[in-house]
Amino acid sequence: MRLVVATCSVDYQGRLQAHLPLATRLIMVKADGCVAIHADGGAYKPLNWMNAPNRLVEGDGTWTVTNDKGERLTITMTEVHSDTSVELGRDPGLEKDGVEAHLQELLAADVTVLGRGWRLVRREHPTDIGPVDLLCRDAEGAAVAVEVKRRGEIDGVEQLARYLERLALDPSLRPVRGVLAAQVVKPQARVLAESRGIGWVELDYDALRGVERAEMTLF
Amino acid sequence: MRLVVATCSVDYQGRLQAHLPLATRLIMVKADGCVAIHADGGAYKPLNWMNAPNRLVEGDGTWTVTNDKGERLTITMTEVHSDTSVELGRDPGLEKDGVEAHLQELLAADVTVLGRGWRLVRREHPTDIGPVDLLCRDAEGAAVAVEVKRRGEIDGVEQLARYLERLALDPSLRPVRGVLAAQVVKPQARVLAESRGIGWVELDYDALRGVERAEMTLF
DNA sequence: GTGTATATCTCGGGG
């Protein structure tokens, strides 16, 4: 990784046009070639950047970074305050827990959390516009499509509604109803869901995990 | 801005739980207090981070960053390879051109681009689920809701459809139709729009800007 | 490659 502190102006031309007036900034060049220009604030997002793969040409006080999509980043430096490189090596990567995929796993392991007597037919049940998170049958044997979210918002309801439209075309599933399952279901999402005849349920992640742990201990 | 290169492991607990095994990384601390841990690849996004405002406590080989939302980032360093600080000063900020807001401005300045004889009623016309980008009247005086996007995709059609549902409840607007206006309208979006009776139009950004420039020259 | 969904999204605006 190369770290350059320089007084510079920057121009980006590609998906939009953007210009940074002259100021002192940090320019980070990673091993994969990506370039990021950071100010001393504004969370982790750089002011400007160019992802890999790209080509970096260092000219006289000007760096030009281009890629195959026709994007171009031009850094014009009036003064370079420091220019250091450091070898970091390959990173073992981030281990996550508590994202939607995990929530879906926990639910799939015991869909009776959603309703007494329910059973799982299939995870990631395919439709022609994308996969439904969980396809279940309720105690009466009726099909239920479940959309799992960390946060239940309007777009989750829309997504489920689109799937329901498709699933309803399959005679073996009809009639099919939908349930939005999330740790939190926002008020707007509740309103929209109810107005479309879609159910919703809030999940307790820690309890789900506790249930799983208890069962793993049991067997 | 402070830049520390260290061999460290990292744990984050908050919106999810995440762990980074021991490896050498760059730790960036900005003037506003935000902390980001970068590997030597993976675009500009850090592996782990903590936004401002927060509290950073430096202990013996361990940094602990906490905030009021109950999030906690713990960095355990086994070796510090370098630790430098640099004064960057306040950044003048990014100037953008070519984003949706600008597209909407250009369209609002001349809605006849969308249809002969159209006139603009209001920009950001409010509904109870959000504002419609442009509300117009066509040559016959019928209401038209226009959703402006840089790229017209399925979610833009859904968004406009939701607005149309609401607008149709207003007798003074009924009947109201919708048009998705974008520089590019994706095939799926076209299909979905047409199946819902929503129109779509592709815009030439440069031409729009040229028209505006020409008019500004004229008057 | 396009298409679809997720994200500790980030960021900004409005109430």
Place this chain on the structure above:
DNA sequence: CCCCGAGGTATACAC
């Protein structure tokens, strides 16, 4: 503060 919408979203994954 939350809610909502845009983003050069980025990123992963399926087709």
